[in-house]
Amino acid sequence: MTDLLPKPAVKPARPFFSSGPCAKPPGWSPSKLALGSLGRSHRSKLARARLAHAIALTRHVLRVPVDHRIAIVPASDTGAVEMALWGLLGPKPVTLLAWESFGEGWVTDAVKQLKLEATVLRADYGQLPDLDAVDPASDVVFTWNGTTSGVRVPNGDWIADDRAGLTICDATSAAFATDLPWDKIDVATYSWQKVLGGEGGHGMLILGPRAVERLEGHVPAWPMPKIFRLTKSGALIEGVFKGETINTPSMLAVEDYIWALEWAELQGGLAALIARADANAAALSDWVGRTGWIAHLAADPATRSNTSLCLKFAGDAAKLDEAGQRALAKRIEELLELEGAAYDVAGYRDAPPGLRVWCGATVDTDDIEALGPWLDWAFHEAIQGQD
């Protein structure tokens, strides 16, 4: 079908392109982490100070306003989203937006588990639902950046300033890569393992004043496990937002997150992180533009993610059936891993077959530029096997 290509001379220096856990920041090493809080009680003065420091740095880097509270919670981004859904939904109509696997997961929670009569606005992989169809009288649950399709909302302009409902935003692939409009966001969540290349296990829950008001004035109709409870006797448990975590955190993961936040500050903060992700995404898009066998899954460049770039096959490769395309993507991934040239570049299991390359701030643009020729090489090797 196609000729083999010679192996490219230069490999990405750091071949880490996974969409989660994502590449560690450049220069990271376990030996650089502060370990004084390990082996100590997480309620000790020292550990609480480190947890509070992680929260303060988060606020500074993400420019979270003072009236929004920030908590470190269990179970990564999923835990943070579940806490928000279980604790807040119920009193108002709910609109859920889903255009890829994770958004669809939150639909399942609200509709099948909480049994809410929700309005679900869906779109196929590669597209966004009609954001103007969102009723501002309802609570709205959405993913800012759909990691498995590479489609993100272009901005927050579709969210009404005078909304009656709450906006609950899964921002896990967007935080630290987008200037999130905090006045439009009542709840945001993310996990450390994404744009800052931290560890899994803990999530961040950011609550605006309207979300706190809801929490304090509403008793969910369903049981609330201890791990989800943010109020006691109708009042917010303020300690959770000062580093007094609900249960025991991994202080090693906390120290790793602090290191990544300090790295982010040294780069120049949020603007620098966004610029790094944008440069990486542009470098990958340049290669896509020059390459006949691959195309972006996100149809509209205005809704294209700058972190998880999802690619579909084009040309003759797109004529293979779905199983053939999945096998092709897997083979490309395997070949690149064997060469140590790139790890974890196959698309998500529930997404259309193709490739996915993480372009967040912890990836270096030189490595994205070096990746393109290797993807070409692996494609030409792998497609031979499909003939």
Ligand SMILES: Cc1ncc(COP(=O)(O)O)c(C=O)c1O
């Ligand atoms: C948009 C989105 N939401 C939620 C999750 C789940 O994150 P975690 O495994 O950190 O709970 C992911 C993970 O990739 C994601 O991309």
